[in-house]
Amino acid sequence: MDNLFDKLMEDIRFEEGLNACMNCGVCTAICPAAEFYSYDPRKIVDIVQSRNNELIEDLLKSEQIWYCGECMSCKTRCPRGNAPGLIIMALRGLSQDLGYFTESEKGRQQLAIKRTIGESILNTGYCVYIDGISPEFHPEQGPTWEWVHENRVDLIERLGGNYKGDGPGILRKIPQETLDELKKIFEVTGGLERYEKIESYSKKKAAEMNLDFDEGIDNEYFSHIYKTNNGSHTR
Amino acid sequence: MGKHVVVIGAGVAGMEAAGRLSRNGLEVTLLEKESVAGGHINDWFRLFPDRRDSNEVREYLINLSSDPKIQLKTGASVDKLTRHGSSYLLTTDAGENINADAVVVATGFSLFRSSRKEEYGYGIYENVISSADLEKLFISGEIVISSGKAPQRIGIVHCVGSRDEKVGNLYCSKLCCVTAVKQAIEIKEHLPDSEVFCFYMDMRMGGALYEELYREAQEKWGVNFIRGKVSEASETIDGKIVVKVEDTLAGRPLKMDIDMLVLMAGMEMSEGGSKLAATSGLKTGENRFFASADHHFGSNISNLEGVFFAGTCIAPMNVTETISHARAAVTEVMEYFSNNNR
Numbered sequence: 372m373d374n375l376f377d378k379l380m381e382d383i384r385f386e387e388g389l390n391a392c393m394n395c396g397v398c399t400a401i402c403p404a405a406e407f408y409s410y411d412p413r414k415i416v417d418i419v420q421s422r423n424n425e426l427i428e429d430l431l432k433s434e435q436i437w438y439c440g441e442c443m444s445c446k447t448r449c450p451r452g453n454a455p456g457l458i459i460m461a462l463r464g465l466s467q468d469l470g471y472f473t474e475s476e477k478g479r480q481q482l483a484i485k486r487t488i489g490e491s492i493l494n495t496g497y498c499v500y501i502d503g504i505s506p507e508f509h510p511e512q513g514p515t516w517e518w519v520h521e522n523r524v525d526l527i528e529r530l531g532g533n534y535k536g537d538g539p540g541i542l543r544k545i546p547q548e549t550l551d552e553l554k555k556i557f558e559v560t561g562g563l564e565r566y567e568k569i570e571s572y573s574k575k576k577a578a579e580m581n582l583d584f585d586e587g588i589d590n591e592y593f594s595h596i597y598k599t600n601n602g603s604h605t606r
Numbered sequence: 607m608g609k610h611v612v613v614i615g616a617g618v619a620g621m622e623a624a625g626r627l628s629r630n631g632l633e634v635t636l637l638e639k640e641s642v643a644g645g646h647i648n649d650w651f652r653l654f655p656d657r658r659d660s661n662e663v664r665e666y667l668i669n670l671s672s673d674p675k676i677q678l679k680t681g682a683s684v685d686k687l688t689r690h691g692s693s694y695l696l697t698t699d700a701g702e703n704i705n706a707d708a709v710v711v712a713t714g715f716s717l718f719r720s721s722r723k724e725e726y727g728y729g730i731y732e733n734v735i736s737s738a739d740l741e742k743l744f745i746s747g748e749i750v751i752s753s754g755k756a757p758q759r760i761g762i763v764h765c766v767g768s769r770d771e772k773v774g775n776l777y778c779s780k781l782c783c784v785t786a787v788k789q790a791i792e793i794k795e796h797l798p799d800s801e802v803f804c805f806y807m808d809m810r811m812g813g814a815l816y817e818e819l820y821r822e823a824q825e826k827w828g829v830n831f832i833r834g835k836v837s838e839a840s841e842t843i844d845g846k847i848v849v850k851v852e853d854t855l856a857g858r859p860l861k862m863d864i865d866m867l868v869l870m871a872g873m874e875m876s877e878g879g880s881k882l883a884a885t886s887g888l889k890t891g892e893n894r895f896f897a898s899a900d901h902h903f904g905s906n907i908s909n910l911e912g913v914f915f916a917g918t919c920i921a922p923m924n925v926t927e928t929i930s931h932a933r934a935a936v937t938e939v940m941e942y943f944s945n946n947n948r
Contacts, residue, residue, distance in 0.1 A: 393769075395807045396852030396859075400837035405852075405859050413852065448725070448837050450770040 375427040379419065379461050388446075388457030392416045398445035398455045408438040409606055412445055412455035419458060431466040434604065437477035467565055470572035477604065479596040482573040485566055486588060493554055496545030501527075501534075508588070508597065609943050612637065612696055612706035614684055614882065617645020618667060618925055619917025620712035622932035624678075625670030627710075630940055634676045635704055637696075639683035639878055643671070645714055651744035653925060654781075654788040655815035663925060683878055687886035687913075692946070694912065708912045708939050711888070711896065712932065713879035715918040718767025718775070718871040725838040726763060726869055733757075733847055734839060734867045736766075737785055740793075749796050749866075752845060756797055757865035761849055762786045763836050764806040768872035777893045779872035779922045783810045786870050787823045794827040803830045803864070805851050813924060832860075839867055873922040888913065896920050906935040914938050 379385045398412045399405045405412065415435065418426045430436060439459040446454035463472075472478035488498045495502075506517040519526060524534060533540025557563045577584035577592035584592045609632050613624045616638035624636045642648065644667070650660045671678070679698075686697040687709065694706045720728035720736045727734045732752035735743075743749050751757050764786055768779040783806065790802045809831070811817040823829040834851040841847060847867045852859045875894040883890045889909045891897035896919050899907035906914045916935035917928040 393807065394854055395835035396833075396854040397835040397837045399852040399854075399859050400834060400850045402859070406861075411852070411857055411859075413854065414857065448772075448835075450765075450772060450835065452771045 375424050376422040378465055382461040382464060384457040385461035388454040389420060390451050390453050392420055392453055393451060397448045401444045401448050403442060404438045404440050408604055410435055410438040416453060416455050416458060431462060431471040432474035434475045434477045436462045436466060467568055473572050473576035476599060476601055481569050483597045485569045489566060496550055496553060609707040611708045611710060611939060612704055613710040613712055615712035615714055616643035616678060617712065617714045618647055618928045619932040621667040621671040622929045623710045623712055623916045623935050624676050626933055626936040627939065628673040628675040636676055636678045637682045637684060638680045641680050643678060649738055649741055651741045654784045655819045657788060684882055708942060710914050710916050710935050711919055712916040713876050713882060713919045715873040716876045718874055720766055720869045720871050722773055723766055727839045728869055731841045731847060733845060733865060736869050736871045737789060740789055740868050744792060751866050757800060759801045759864040760793055761864040761867045762790060762804045764870050766869040766871050775872060778810060780810055781922055781924055782870035782872055784813060784816045787820050790829040791823050791827050803832055805832050805834055805836050807835050873918065879919050906938045912942060
């Protein structure tokens with residue numbers, strides 16, 4: 372089996388993010404995610420610096436590497452110049468490369484992020500576009516959202532937006548040549564390749580879990596990973 | 607011998623060195639930038655580990671350095687130090703020139719300016735104070751917060767300006783841990799009903815009787831020690847201080863309301879020392895303190911022949927170590943003169 376620490380070291384973010392940790396906990400103390408989730412960035416850094424292959428593999432398959440919001444507050448505080456946020460980015464990348472992300476509930480949601488935000492960027496030029504915020508998948512939007520969503524054309528016009536229109540304005544259409552450029556960036560930087568990996572590993576996992584798997588968001592596996600919550604994520 | 611030595615700095619190291627040099631028959635000029643001799647010890651109420659009155663040590667140093675062979679010049683700092691043949695010429699900020707056959711540099715340390723760690727709110731929140739500020743409260747005999755009341759919950763932050771790449775100080779100042787323990791006990795003596803929390807990364811109790819004092823703080827005084835570096839302090843609308851820290855032994859992030867936060871400021875190369883280094887050619891090391899010729903057996907010896915170091919101008923030291931180091935500097939000066947006379 373590969374030495375996972377060496378694999379992580381191939382990632383410039385990992386090399387940059389890990390010097391030597393003395394377990395002072397200042398990263399966890401400043402971390403907004405740690406305040407909410409069962410999450411301790413200090414422990415993650417301590418595990419990777421142990422170079423223990425088994426523990427790192429467990430980490431790559433764990434829930435905890437998916438809680439970080441990558442706000443990088445940790446980097447502003449660490450007295451040793453470490454950046455747990457960068458270490459997390461490297462762990463996430465390796466977990467996606469090796470397919471380990473499908474072993475955890477939060478990891479499996481990579482497919483949901485890919486198919487919502489990830490595809491929205493390429494198709495619309497927006498990470499989040501109002502069309503994609505369906506009432507069914509976004510109960511957090513509150514009871515009026517269904518009405519807003521249904522009447523979005525008239526509503527955005529009244530609010531002075533330029534919904535899917537040409538030229539400037541809020542929610543305007545992004546020109547095709549800009550979308551082509553975006554897609555090229557994803558191609559060159561390996562983003563598209565990563566998307567494909569997330570798709571293929573997820574398909575494999577769906578078969579393992581005996582759930583229907585199809586494109587889009589209207590299938591058993593997508594619905595399962597999007598809506599299931601084992602209740603063990605928060606403090 | 608009729609030799610003349612200039613000692614720069616009349617703190618613990620400078621006063622000890624001056625006194626010992628004069629006892630050996632040398633003429634000494636003792637320069638002090640402040641208006642009185644004594645240095646940092648003047649601002650401290652009691653000393654660790656035995657909590658003796660700092661006045662006792664000050665009186666010892668004043669007696670030792672009150673000798674007709676010692677001329678104390680206060681309000682004088684050194685602008686320039688240049689070699690002239692086998693002696694040195696020192697120019698003070700007042701423009702006075704002084705010749706010296708040898709020089710003892712005892713420029714000491716500066717306390718870390720706590721406002722540089724802005725996340726702790728020193729200089730922003732009234733109830734965030736430094737270890738030196740707390741000594742002033744001890745001297746005044748009354749520990750009160752901005753509301754005029756006595757604090758009920760007090761937090762003490764270790765390693766402020768030490769072991770911290772963010773402020774460029776990689777070293778341990780090594781005296782702040784024991785200062786925290788001493789001050790925690792003194793707070794409990796003044797305010798028996800208060801709760802005291804020390805936030806530390808490692809307890810560095812590497813001095814005679816330090817560990818015993820740590821144990822006393824826990825056993826006798828009930829001081830709480832929480833292992834974790836404070837990430838930030840903020841203020842509530844009613845003037846309380848909220849600190850965020852991870853209790854790393856329990857693996858749990860905490861948010862605590864306290865009435866007063868005390869920052870254990872570390873030790874840095876003094877401003878006077880840095881100025882002297884820039885104008886004299888005396889070498890400094892990675893941590894900006896003066897660099898000794900040899901860490902083990904030449905810690906008093908500088909890169910300039912006839913110029914010697916005494917005390918905390920080379921590294922953080924406690925009073926005991928400073929006095930020993932100053933005496934060692936005197937031994938080096940005496941040997942230097944006897945070799946040069948041969």
